[in-house]
Amino acid sequence: MTVRKIYSGPRALVLGIDVGTTYSGLSYSILEPGGVPVIRPITRFPGQQDVGGDSKVPTAILYDKYGIVRSEGADTILPTSLEKADDEGWERAQWSVTYTYTTASKPSQVNFFRFKLHLRPAANGPDLPPLPHRKTATSVFADFLQYLFECAKTFIIDSNGADLWASLQHNIRFVLTHPNGWEGKQQSQMRDAAIVAGLIPNSEAGHDRLRFVTEGEASLHFCIQNGLDNSTIDSGGGVVIVDAGGGTIDISSYRVVKKYNGHKEYEEIAPPQCLFQGSIYVTQRAHEYLEVVLRDSKYADDIDSMAQIFDTSAKLTFRGGSDEFAFIKFGAARDQDPAHNIRNGQLKIPGSDVQEFFEPSITAVANAVKEQCVSALGKSTISSVFVVGGFAANDYFFSELKARLQPHIGLNVTRPDAHLNKAVADGAVSFHIDHHVSVRVARFTYGVKCSEAYNPSNNEHFTRASTRYVGVSGETLVPGRFSAILKKGTQVAETKEFSETYIRRSDDPAALDRFSTELYLYRGRGESPQWFDVEPELYEVACRIEADTSRAIAKYPLLLRLRPGVTVPPAAVNVYEVNFRVVLSLGLTELKAQIAWTENGKEIK
Incomplete structure (x- = not known):
């Protein structure tokens, strides 16, 4: 464990919020000048059945038919909430498994809906069912953030007193986590949700109180404080952090680059990965299996409840033997169907079949860790793997991952105690x-769309000859070029900037008074993407950059120096141009994009 420094900044409260696919968590620290910060979890939520509380709460909301929140978190699985939901037609925003419960009169079901994964990049992940009526992913996220914030407020007041809360409530720093594969668009949606939820005001000062961190990097920080210590890592050996959650599994690699006064500084050494192979997909595969096995039995209507029972019991206790059996106890002793392996109200599933439920997740993680090792070559040799997250607590998942990585490629696979x-x-x-x-x-390659001078001897240009056009300056141009500014895999220090210079021209100077361009990211595996018509589905708008460039050009016509043989069209003799740079930086964990140009001899951003 590293030594935490004495805090020297202003008095404040830091609240870390992890909205997970299936469960969510909150932690906080009260920062007192001159004191050493201590991180504490929020362990009490309304509706929890454990007397001592728990550090996680179901990521769930119940809405009535008018879109009004009726129940959240642990309250949503109480029998009273479920009965009202069934009777009054409430809709549930959660992971899409049907929750079955029994009242005195009848067994009933309430459908679950995902909502966190609706924020994901459009190109990633599985198909999702719709959200509750008239709800967007941002609005549901806002409702749940508001709920979590109220839970944190109540817990901190109960634990530390109302006076402390009153003194800190206007100086709270929020840190929201998100999967490795999420970018600026998703962060923007989360920021909007935080504003709607009342966590921060919609102002520059309010925005400064909110930070984002990937789940992979957050997990690294947790590991540093909980056992990420060995001589190999301390001497610069690489470590892979596997955050295995309910929906996503985030994989990141780091190495120590500096050590001073007990503090360690790390650098990322491979592009982080995000896999949609969390524990919910094991349950989903079990559900698909049950649909096949029981489709012609009298218990076909019990499949949803069986999958739920598997999720909360059999999946957790499975140890992995092919001669082992998993049991789903769903009924009473009178429920008998030997032809379908149902005896005394329980279904018996062969261990070899249960192994198949886990296999895609285990294989995907093992392969991703191996890819991290290859990507890190030249920077560090990876020697250790730390597995965290709720799925990491599953003994079969962890033991299989360890068996595939430790003896074969020499990786030391552990999970924090x-x-x-x-x-x-x-x-x-x-x-x-x-x-x-x-x-x-x-994580991705970033760049802008532009045109370049047509060259018939360039095969890439020649094949796109049908798209060429004559620009305002008289040059023949070919459009659709992807100009990369920051390439995937590039190591980026927090203060480092990446930029490329571009020119925009027009025969109307007023058209250059304002400037905007879209910044794109490329999600493919190509090392040097160049054209938007190649793998077009893998390009995505990361953000739009806008600037007032009215002072960036002279207010008189510029006659361009044209190449020999280029004729200026009569209508475009007076051509204006503005030179600008697109500047990118990663800052902490947010991408920052700017336009830079010159005004009166000084560069402006």
């Missing part, structure tokens, strides 16, 4: 306090 389900929330607070990562790796 701590509460794994609060790793990301704790790590989010540590990210704000300890700031262990100074260099990150670009």
Whole structure:
């Protein structure tokens, strides 16, 4: 464990919020000048049945037919809430498994809906069912953030007193976590949700109170405080952090680059990955299996409840033997169907079949870790793997991952001796306090769309000859060029900038008074993407950059120096141009894009 520094900043409260696909967590720290910060979890939520509380709460909301929140978190699975939901037609925003319960009169069901994954990039992940009527992913996210914030407020007041809350409520720093594969668009939606939820005001000062951190980096911070210590890592050996959650599994690699006064500084050494192979997909595959096995039985209507029982019991206790059996106890002793392996109200599933439920997730993670090892070559040799998150607590998942990575490629696979389900929330607070990562790796290639002078001897141009056009300056241009500014895999220090220079021309000077362009990211595996018509589905708008460039050009016509043989069209003799740079930086964990140009001899951004 590293030594945390004495805090010297202004008095404040840091609240780390991890909205997970199935469960969510909160952690906080009260920052007192001259004191050493301590990170504490929120362990009490309304409706929890455990007397001592729990550091996680179901990511769930019940809406009535008018879109009004009726129940949230642990309250949503109480029998009274479920009965009202069934009777009054409430809709549930959660992971899409049907929850079955029994009242005195009848068994009933309430459908679950995902909502966190609706924020994901459009190109990623599985198909999703619709959200409750008239709800967007941002609005549901806002409702749940508001609920979590009220839970945190109540817990902190109960634990520390109302006076402390009153003194800090206007100086709260929020850290929201998100999967490795999410970018600026998703962060923008989360920021909007935080504003709607009342966490921060919609102002520059309010925005400054909110930070984002990937689940992979948050998990690294948790591991640093909970056992990420060995001689190999301390001497610069690489470590892979696997955050195995309910929906996504986030994989990131780091190495120590500096050590001073007990503090360690890390750099990312491979592009982080995000897999849609979390524990819910094991349950989903079990559900698909049950649909096939029981489709012609009298218990076909019980499949949803069986899948739920598998999720909360058999999946957790399975140890992995092919001669082992998993049992789903769903009924009473009178429920008998030997032809379908149902005896005394329980279904028996062969261990070899249960292994198949886990296999895609285990294989995907093992392969991703191996890819991290290859990507890190030249920077560090990876020697250790730390597995955290709720799925990491599953013994079969962990033991299989260890068996495939430790003896074959020599990786030391471990999991911290701590509460794994609060790793990301704790790590989010540590990210704000300890700031262990100074260099990150670009996950994608970023660039802009532009045109370039047509050259018939260039085969790429020649094949696109039908798209060429004559620009305002008289040059023949070919459009659709992807100009990369920051390439995937590039290590980026927090203060480092990447830029490319471009020219925009027009025969109307007023058209150059304002400038905007779209910044694109490329999600493919190509090392040097160049044209938008190649793998067009893998390009995505990351953000739009806008600027007032009215003072960036002279207010008189510029006659361009044209290449020999180029004729200026009569209508475009007077051509104006503005030179500008598109500047990118990653800052902490947010992409920052700017336009830079010259005004009166000085560069302006």
